[in-house]
Each structure stands twice: as C-alpha cells, then as structure tokens.
Amino acid sequence: MAITMKDIAKIAGVSVNTVSRALNDRPEINEETKRSIKKIAQELNYVPNTIAATLASKKSKSIGLVIPDICDPFFAMQARGVEDAARKHGYSVIIINTDEIPKNELNAITTLYGIRVAGVILTSVSFGMEHIEEMKSRQLPFVLLNRYLRQFDADYVINDHQKGSYMATKHLLALGHKRIGIILGPERITSVQDRLTGYLQAMDEAGIKLSKEYAIHGENLKPETGELLTEELMRKNPRPTAIFAYCDSLAIGASAGIRKTGHKIPQDVALVGYDDIPYAAHLEVPLTTIAQPAYTMGKAACEVLLKRISSGGEPKTKHIVFEPKLIVRKSCGASEDQSVSQKTSSK
Amino acid sequence: MAITMKDIAKIAGVSVNTVSRALNDRPEINEETKRSIKKIAQELNYVPNTIAATLASKKSKSIGLVIPDICDPFFAMQARGVEDAARKHGYSVIIINTDEIPKNELNAITTLYGIRVAGVILTSVSFGMEHIEEMKSRQLPFVLLNRYLRQFDADYVINDHQKGSYMATKHLLALGHKRIGIILGPERITSVQDRLTGYLQAMDEAGIKLSKEYAIHGENLKPETGELLTEELMRKNPRPTAIFAYCDSLAIGASAGIRKTGHKIPQDVALVGYDDIPYAAHLEVPLTTIAQPAYTMGKAACEVLLKRISSGGEPKTKHIVFEPKLIVRKSCGASEDQSVSQKTSSK
DNA sequence: CCCGTTAACGTTCACGTTACCGTTTAGCTT
DNA sequence: AAGCTAAACGGTAACGTGAACGTTAACGGG
Numbered sequence: 001m002a003i004t005m006k007d008i009a010k011i012a013g014v015s016v017n018t019v020s021r022a023l024n025d026r027p028e029i030n031e032e033t034k035r036s037i038k039k040i041a042q043e044l045n046y047v048p049n050t051i052a053a054t055l056a057s058k059k060s061k062s063i064g065l066v067i068p069d070i071c072d073p074f075f076a077m078q079a080r081g082v083e084d085a086a087r088k089h090g091y092s093v094i095i096i097n098t099d100e101i102p103k104n105e106l107n108a109i110t111t112l113y114g115i116r117v118a119g120v121i122l123t124s125v126s127f128g129m130e131h132i133e134e135m136k137s138r139q140l141p142f143v144l145l146n147r148y149l150r151q152f153d154a155d156y157v158i159n160d161h162q163k164g165s166y167m168a169t170k171h172l173l174a175l176g177h178k179r180i181g182i183i184l185g186p187e188r189i190t191s192v193q194d195r196l197t198g199y200l201q202a203m204d205e206a207g208i209k210l211s212k213e214y215a216i217h218g219e220n221l222k223p224e225t226g227e228l229l230t231e232e233l234m235r236k237n238p239r240p241t242a243i244f245a246y247c248d249s250l251a252i253g254a255s256a257g258i259r260k261t262g263h264k265i266p267q268d269v270a271l272v273g274y275d276d277i278p279y280a281a282h283l284e285v286p287l288t289t290i291a292q293p294a295y296t297m298g299k300a301a302c303e304v305l306l307k308r309i310s311s312g313g314e315p316k317t318k319h320i321v322f323e324p325k326l327i328v329r330k331s332c333g334a335s336e337d338q339s340v341s342q343k344t345s346s347k
Numbered sequence: 348m349a350i351t352m353k354d355i356a357k358i359a360g361v362s363v364n365t366v367s368r369a370l371n372d373r374p375e376i377n378e379e380t381k382r383s384i385k386k387i388a389q390e391l392n393y394v395p396n397t398i399a400a401t402l403a404s405k406k407s408k409s410i411g412l413v414i415p416d417i418c419d420p421f422f423a424m425q426a427r428g429v430e431d432a433a434r435k436h437g438y439s440v441i442i443i444n445t446d447e448i449p450k451n452e453l454n455a456i457t458t459l460y461g462i463r464v465a466g467v468i469l470t471s472v473s474f475g476m477e478h479i480e481e482m483k484s485r486q487l488p489f490v491l492l493n494r495y496l497r498q499f500d501a502d503y504v505i506n507d508h509q510k511g512s513y514m515a516t517k518h519l520l521a522l523g524h525k526r527i528g529i530i531l532g533p534e535r536i537t538s539v540q541d542r543l544t545g546y547l548q549a550m551d552e553a554g555i556k557l558s559k560e561y562a563i564h565g566e567n568l569k570p571e572t573g574e575l576l577t578e579e580l581m582r583k584n585p586r587p588t589a590i591f592a593y594c595d596s597l598a599i600g601a602s603a604g605i606r607k608t609g610h611k612i613p614q615d616v617a618l619v620g621y622d623d624i625p626y627a628a629h630l631e632v633p634l635t636t637i638a639q640p641a642y643t644m645g646k647a648a649c650e651v652l653l654k655r656i657s658s659g660g661e662p663k664t665k666h667i668v669f670e671p672k673l674i675v676r677k678s679c680g681a682s683e684d685q686s687v688s689q690k691t692s693s694k
Numbered sequence: 695c696c697c698g699t700t701a702a703c704g705t706t707c708a709c710g711t712t713a714c715c716g717t718t719t720a721g722c723t724t
Numbered sequence: 725a726a727g728c729t730a731a732a733c734g735g736t737a738a739c740g741t742g743a744a745c746g747t748t749a750a751c752g753g754g
Contacts, residue, residue: 005741015705018703030702030703033702048741049463049741051463052742053741054741055398055402057743077418279626282626285631362733363710363711376731399710700752705747707744709741717732717734718732719731719732720731721731
C-alpha cells in the first residue's frame, strides 16, 4: 500500500540503491538523476520508512527521555528543551515516566533498548547500578540529567545543587530564621543529598545545630507529598519558622500544609522552593525560589547526547553544571514584600 | 554485538522460528521447549528488537501524540493519561509539540508516519484538512483529542466546550457582571469556536449584547499571550468588569495583565478560567474555573485509538464527550471568598 | 594506445524478525 | 494397515532500507 523506494525506482528506471542515494543526498550520484528521482518521490508523496532505515543502517533516529513525571512543570520544560533540540537534528523523543519508582526505570531502559533508541537521557531514581551497567553493557549512550551518580563517571548536565541550596538557606538565615526545616525527595538521589549538604553547610556556618528531625524525606516530588511532609514538620516542638523545599512542586504542597496547620506565609512560616517553575511567581504567596534554566538544561543534555552518539566511544566525559540563582519573592518574608503588606493594609 | 534470536536458537538447538514462537507465546510449540528457550533468553539478557519485529510484522508498537505544548499542565496531564494507557498495552508514545503552528502539525504527522506509528492522537490546530486527508490516505488510524473537526466524522474525545463555557458565563452573570470580556485561542480551532458560542448563548439569554470587541483571539495559549490580550481588553472603554479566559494558562496571564493595569481580582475585575490545572487552586488569587478530567481524557483517547487500531476498518466512529464542572474559587468574587477578605482585614 | 582513475550507477547481501508453507512424527480412526 | 489429523518444528521468503562491492563507460595522462 505504502509507497517504497522500489516504486520510485521502477518509475525512474533506476535501481533502488540509486533512489536511496538520491534521497539521502549522497555524493555518488548525478545531479540530474537526483533531481528527477526527488521529483518523482515528491509527486508520489513518498515518506521514507524510518523503521527499515534503522534496521538496515543500525543507526536509530530516536532517543529516550526517562524522567520522574512529565506533569511536573520543571521536567516538562526540560522535556521541551530535549525535544526541540532533538527534532532540530532529525531525532524523535520517546518519553517514559518513572514516578521515582526504581522498577519503572529499569523497565524504561529495557523498553528503550528494545526500540533501539540511539541514546537515553536519564533523570535517574538512583537506586542502584544495575540499570547503568545495563546501558554500558548494551553500549547504549546516555546522559544523566539533574542527577549524576557518584559511582560512575558519565556525561551529565546538572545544576549546582549544593550551591543553590546553600544560597537559599543563607537567605533564610539572613532574614533571622534559625529553626529552618527542609523537606526533600528520596534520600538515594544525589541531588537530594547535595541539597541537603548545602543546607547543612549554611546552617553549620551559622553555628546552628538542629536535630535531624527537621530534615525529612518523601518518596516523590508531588505536591501531596510536600503537604504531608510539611504537616509532619509543623508538628515538631518547637515548630520551624521557615521551610526550605527541595523543589517548587513540594513547596506548593508545603504552602498548603502550612495553611492547613493554621499558619500564614511568610508571617508565621517563611517558605523557599527550588526550580522557579513558571507558576512560582503566580502562587497565592509568590514563591521565593532558586532558579535553574530547565529548558536550556534539557537542550544541553540533548546536545551532549547527540555528540556522544556521533563521536562513538570518545572516552572523556562531559560535565555541565549550571549556576543556580536566587529569586526573591514574597514567600520568604524578605523586604521585597513590604510594599505588598502596605498595599494590603491600605485598602 | 547484541543478542538475537539466532544466538538463542543456536544454543537451544532449534530454529529461529521456534524461538520466535516461544518468546511470543504462540500456540504451535511444546511447553517444555518454550520454557527452555525462555530460560536461555533470560540468561542471555535478551531483549527483542522491536524495530525488526515492526518491519517484519508491519505492526508497530508505538503511537504518536501531537499536542500544542507539553509545558501546559493541562496537556501534560493528558499526555500522562495517554502514556500510562499506552504502556499498559505495550505501546510507546512519541510526543510532538506544535506550538499551535499549522506547519509543525503537518511535519509532525509526516514524521510519525515515517516512524510507522500504529496510530496518532491529535489535538489539532485545525487549519485545514490536508493533514487529515494525509492520514486517511495513509490509512493511519487517529483520534482527535480536545478538538474535533466539523468537516470530518472521526473518533474524538472532548469536553462539552459549549456547555462549560455557558456555565462559566452564567456564573459571572449571576454575580451581577454585564460587561464580560472573553480571551480566546486561535479562531480556527473548534473548541475555541464552541466556547465562544457558549459564552454568547449565555450573554444572549441574559439579554446582553456586547460589542464584538470584548471577545478577542490570540495566536496561542501561553500566559504571555493571555497577558497581552487582557491588557488590550482593559483598554476598552468601558472596560470589562469580568474576564473569562479560554483556558487556565491564558487566565494566569490575564491575572498578570489585570494587575499590570492597576486592578484587583476579584474586586475590580472577576476572572474565570477553564481546565482546572493543578495550579489553579494555588494561584495568587485562587482561580474559579471549569474542570475537565485531563488525565482520564488522555487515557480514554488512547483506548479509543488502540481499539481502532485493532479493529481495523470499523466504520462507525466513537465520540466521547466529558461533562464540564464549575469549580468556584476566589477569582470570580463569589461568596466563597468573603472569609478571605475578612482574614485579610483582620490582621 | 593502454592503463588507471573516477563518476555513476547496479547487484547482492545484510539487518532481526515474522509469515507462510512445508515436513516429520505420533497417535488415532476406520 | 492404510490413511488421516494434529502437534511441533524447520526452511525460506519477505519487510524496506543501507552498506559493501562490482560494473560500466568516459576521460586523461604518459
């Protein structure tokens, strides 16, 4: 039913191979022959069969993107960055969500290998090394996004988690807070560990030694989880006067949790997030947060991957680290929002 | 390098064909032989080559999803619905963003056809019929999501746009508003047309005949666009006292626009959105909106598509229409938010 | 004029799997 | 016992393309 190179070859009176050469703009062909073949192809509305080309050339034109959840705006932005960059180079992207569940990540990699993707961009749940070993043994190029791995030297694109976290904590400390709680994602994840480290570093420098109870981990990054963690934090005695959330999604949940326990942001409890998702600026109390360039990071990860794919077994790995940036809004209670409380009281 | 059925066949002492039968659980094979083959496959860490299988069987295990922008939480939720349903049936999903640009949609369909996807789920920019003709002539099954087409009877999964829009407008009218502006997406889109119709119907029933200037269209659904459209609306004389936005993303932009022109929500201008994205409840002024079950819709669209794929040329089309639901929050100025203004003034 | 070179093709094989048709063997019927 | 059936398997082709190699003819240099 579908038109193939064979059909074009028959009409053009050449071999299939010549058609292939013409359509792929290879050099060993007469310009005129090429033009005539291309014309016929266009008239027949021919679309090359990517599947067959992949099988024959062993070179796939698709890549896999394994992320926790596309519904998180941060990952959605990164996914767009990946997709735009990939498409620009003629690649398609297959996205698989893991929900931070290790088994899903393993399945995802197997599935992608089955499709024979050219490479994988992975925001790993970091539960062990089997999946990485898997990719290495399968010779499947991959780039880690957001979360690197301590045991492996692989390409990665991240943000300086420790520094960003340090900045956020420093900011809260500068505002006079001492009992600063922190809600985090799963402990096994390197970015979680690094952000915890940055927080602890800042607290340490300030000479504050809090009980470990003020740093708690959840199983994923959904707002619901953030809400639960925050309620738990607010039950501590004494309760924290500020909360630093691992990411904005958790922070949104945190704001609900703070309100649910009868407190106000930032008057009773200051709140800082991480990521600067587009909605952070528009929240009930605009969220102070650490910005990272999600779209650019996704794009960069894709470009590193494509380079790795074309370069073959280039041994030296590429590490890209983006700078975090503090975005002060109202949720932390910093000077910025004085104007707002004035506005509120002026009515 | 990679392990193939041939390798397994050699070890098991059977033909490649038998291996295929065993791994695909086909009936014409001895149970014991099957077990032994499966064991060998597992030991070798064999993963079937989906590409080769697709080429040989002419049956693809992937589907395409063409949407405006995965960064819009509404589409992200739908995408997850699609992906989860697809994966449950062993299908992978390739997402392509169009940014509401017709040419991108056409390219997307060609790309997906090149990959020989089994089918396509399409939130069309509705610019003409060439792409639909394209799919029909290529025998590519497809399901329309969110936006049906007037000229074609095809499977679709939508929400009752007109009804939802009618409900939203009625609500604003009941609150005493008369000059209700509406900001919309591109005029060519059927859902935009239907929501405009619902709005006009409600206005008509209320005996209000506004100038057409109070209904304006933008080129996409991004918040930035919503902000610009709103500023334009606010320059009208007299300005609207309420704004109904085609979707929550536009509404978020609208809230910025309203504020930018020196007005307050809902005191000066009431605001209603559409979609009920997860962030609607957490906005600076929680957004009154029309909810539609994004995840379920995506899932439903995928199931309709998979049924269509397996049923072959079943002629009768399936139309699924979800009921919209009004979610009252503070942005419209309804009774719900009285408590809040009390809170605000009590401090 | 012969040989080497090169442009421009065609032939053949390969990619890994499935589909189709065939073959063998055992077990059963009549 | 001859014939039939079904189970269980093998052989071969096919899917549509790309890669490697072979072929032809034209051309140029020595």
